[in-house]
Amino acid sequence: MAIFAELRNECLIRELSRELNTDIVLFGFDGNSYFGNLQGIEDGRIAILAPAIKAASSSVEILTAGGEVLHVDFARVDLWPLVGKGTAIVSDPLDPRPQTAPLTATVVPAAGRQESHCLIHVLRREIGERVFIGTLGGFVFEGTLGDVDDELAILTVAEIFVPGTSSSISDTKLRAAVVNLEAITSVSTRRS
Numbered sequence: 282m283a284i285f286a287e288l289r290n291e292c293l294i295r296e297l298s299r300e301l302n303t304d305i306v307l308f309g310f311d312g313n314s315y316f317g318n319l320q321g322i323e324d325g326r327i328a329i330l331a332p333a334i335k336a337a338s339s340s341v342e343i344l345t346a347g348g349e350v351l352h353v354d355f356a357r358v359d360l361w362p363l364v365g366k367g368t369a370i371v372s373d374p375l376d377p378r379p380q381t382a383p384l385t386a387t388v389v390p391a392a393g394r395q396e397s398h399c400l401i402h403v404l405r406r407e408i409g410e411r412v413f414i415g416t417l418g419g420f421v422f423e424g425t426l427g428d429v430d431d432e433l434a435i436l437t438v439a440e441i442f443v444p445g446t447s448s449s450i451s452d453t454k455l456r457a458a459v460v461n462l463e464a465i466t467s468v469s470t471r472r473s
Contacts (some may be wrong), residue, residue: 284310288417289361290461292431296365298322299405300339304333306367306455307376310464312346312418312444315358316375322360330356337373341451344375346353346419347443364416364464367441374441376454400468405429407470411439414460415467428434 288310297305300319307315307328317330330341332354340352367374404412407426414434416420420443424436436458439450 285359285361287460288363288463290363290463292362292433293363293366293459293461294322294325294360296433296459297328297360298325300368303368304335305330306370306450307360307363308365308367308416308418308420308441308443309358310362310364312420314344314375314443315341315356316344316373317341317356326360328358328360330358333370333373334447335372337376342373342375344443344446346445350375363461364418364420364459365422365458367438367450367455367458370451370454371423371456372454374450374454389427400464400465401429401432403447404434404462404468405466410470412436413467413469413471414465415469416460417464417466422460424452424458427431431460432462434462434465436460 303319305319315330317334318333320329320331322328332339332341337350342357343351410426412426422436423440424438427435427437438452438455438458440451442449
């Protein structure tokens with residue numbers, strides 16, 4: 282698909298290749314989230330996931346866009362349509378048990394669809410600030426923006442809002458995220 286080639290972010294794929302044998306969450310363009318231990322990358326395109334060390338189950342977990350959690354033995358995930366990844370896993374981010382912190386953020390996306398490079402320019406001015414980054418697939422990443430480099434945004438996570446569910450992934454379960462800026466749809470901030 283042509284859109285996958287447009288979303289492909291070689292910097293994100295290179296970064297993933299340095300995270301072998303690490304628990305990660307991959308956020309896909311289709312709204313699905315994949316939680317597992319990255320075992321390898323085939324042909325620079327396919328991530329091989331085994332059950333995560335920090336998982337609540339002994340399976341790779343897939344949170345579908347509809348909110349269902351599937352458990353599989355292994356997963357192969359296409360890296361080209363990724364909108365982001367979660368790292369610094371504290372505990373199972375897809376565990377359906379209630380989290381200790383309630384959902385508190387209200388996200389207001391930027392008005393209208395802008396070309397990604399315009400949004401990236403806006404985002405660069407927000408380094409060090411609390412931001413909300415909306416992506417294709419319906420994900421919203423909230424956190425403190427650490428850097429914008431190589432079409433990637435690096436965040437210290439406050440919460441990640443996942444499509445198909447009323448709960449979020451908070452910093453009690455996942456501490457850092459990298460967002461593929463080729464897939465952003467909005468950049469929002471909240472001033473105190």
